[in-house]
Amino acid sequence: MSTTESPASGIGPVEGASLYTPDNPAPLIEPPRARTKKTPKSTRGNFEMVAWLFMRLSGVVLVVLVLGHLLIQLVLDGGVSKIGFAFVAGRWASPFWQVWDLAMLWLAMLHGANGLRTVINDYAERTNTRLWLKGLLYTATVFTILLGTLVIFTFDPNIR
Amino acid sequence: MATPVMEKNDSAPEPGFADSPYITVTFRVRRFNPEVAAEATWEDFQLEIDPKERVLDALHKIKWDLDGSLTFRRSCAHGICGSDAMRINGKNRLACKTLIKDLSPEKPITVEPIKGLTVLKDLVVDMEPFFQAYRDVMPFLITKDTNEPTRERLQSAEDRERFDDTTKCILCAACTSSCPVFWNDGQYFGPAAIVNAHRFIFDSRDEAGEQRLEILNDRDGVWRCRTTFNCTDACPRGIEVTKAIAEVKRALITRRF
Numbered sequence: 001m002s003t004t005e006s007p008a009s010g011i012g013p014v015e016g017a018s019l020y021t022p023d024n025p026a027p028l029i030e031p032p033r034a035r036t037k038k039t040p041k042s043t044r045g046n047f048e049m050v051a052w053l054f055m056r057l058s059g060v061v062l063v064v065l066v067l068g069h070l071l072i073q074l075v076l077d078g079g080v081s082k083i084g085f086a087f088v089a090g091r092w093a094s095p096f097w098q099v100w101d102l103a104m105l106w107l108a109m110l111h112g113a114n115g116l117r118t119v120i121n122d123y124a125e126r127t128n129t130r131l132w133l134k135g136l137l138y139t140a141t142v143f144t145i146l147l148g149t150l151v152i153f154t155f156d157p158n159i160r
Numbered sequence: 161m162a163t164p165v166m167e168k169n170d171s172a173p174e175p176g177f178a179d180s181p182y183i184t185v186t187f188r189v190r191r192f193n194p195e196v197a198a199e200a201t202w203e204d205f206q207l208e209i210d211p212k213e214r215v216l217d218a219l220h221k222i223k224w225d226l227d228g229s230l231t232f233r234r235s236c237a238h239g240i241c242g243s244d245a246m247r248i249n250g251k252n253r254l255a256c257k258t259l260i261k262d263l264s265p266e267k268p269i270t271v272e273p274i275k276g277l278t279v280l281k282d283l284v285v286d287m288e289p290f291f292q293a294y295r296d297v298m299p300f301l302i303t304k305d306t307n308e309p310t311r312e313r314l315q316s317a318e319d320r321e322r323f324d325d326t327t328k329c330i331l332c333a334a335c336t337s338s339c340p341v342f343w344n345d346g347q348y349f350g351p352a353a354i355v356n357a358h359r360f361i362f363d364s365r366d367e368a369g370e371q372r373l374e375i376l377n378d379r380d381g382v383w384r385c386r387t388t389f390n391c392t393d394a395c396p397r398g399i400e401v402t403k404a405i406a407e408v409k410r411a412l413i414t415r416r417f
Contacts, residue, residue: 048383049377122344122384
């Protein structure tokens with residue numbers, strides 16, 4: 001193997017003058033993603049498995065709930081134009097629709113929040129970004145779920 | 161220099177020789193030398209080469225005849241040692257198993273180091289995080305019986321068949337470094353480690369399957385798999401990697417409930 005010819009690469013000489021000497025060594029390349037004894041942290045619990053299972057099961061239930069919801073609200077009985085205060089009040093007079101909407105609210109919010117949690121885990125690279133995004137996500141989720149639940153249970157058809 | 165090329169391939173073909181097998185191919189190689197520049201750059205090499213040759217032969221030609229500073233790993237050069245996994249035309253492959261004619265050689269062929277691991281020089285990456293994840297799943301036979309075995313540990317053909325697919329792994333890191341989840345922070349165990357855990361979890365002779373499942377039942381274990389199938393596409397040994405990961409998930413669920 002001949003290395004006497006100087007490479008026509010512009011990358012630099014293989015042998016000969018180097019930019020660095022033993023006293024002035026090349027900068028050390030820090031591995032940006034080393035696994036150490038401390039990372040990844042062992043979580044010792046089934047949370048990830050339960051979350052994974054929840055996504056599958058709630059997905060199946062949501063297909064029925066959401067498609068049924070859309071069908072009733074937008075297609076049957078004159079379509080979207082029928083929706084008004086009276087229509088909602090009439091539906092929520094029945095415990096069946098209360099339970100339906102409550103289940104849909106909780107499942108959809110938790111399903112969506114868990115999905116976004118995995119997206120943040122996969123895409124946010126810095127710990128701080130991750131922390132803030134997840135904080136925002138959990139706040140929004142809890143707020144929406146609580147507000148929705150409150151409205152379903154305390155809905156007053158005789159308001160005003 | 162132990163590549164099985166015939167002597168006549170080393171000399172350039174006669175110009176105008178009608179049925180010459182040689183074609184001109186541009187190789188666009190990702191170069192990085194931390195002693196010269198902080199950034200990696202692309203460099204083009206034009207070669208007269210037989211399209212039935214492999215990418216590894218082209219890299220050899222570049223290193224031996226054009227630029228001796230080109231750095232890459234290869235050992236057996238026959239798809240067994242798993243040293244020369246690299247990203248060729250945007251897909252992780254073994255350079256020694258990829259024929260140039262299969263890469264549409266009329267366009268420049270890009271050759272990069274595998275992603276997600278620190279590049280040390282040119283196509284050489286630091287494999288330590290990869291092997292760390294491999295060691296973490298305890299890829300060796302564990303039995304509760306601590307005495308020296310007095311006879312062979314026998315196994316039926318069906319029991320052996322159960323994990324046959326995952327015994328084929330050569331630890332080339334093509335799968336792990338094609339995984340978008342691994343690219344993020346490198347804390348995910350990665351397909352290769354899970355494949356090698358699968359090989360022992362489903363081995364009837366092994367008795368630490370529960371321990372390995374517990375290790376993979378982690379935040380960065382099998383549940384981070386998003387089933388993108390990049391690993392299955394990348395595996396040069398044709399292991400159904402995503403299926404193996406799914407089997408570990410299923411084992412975790414069925415053994416817990």
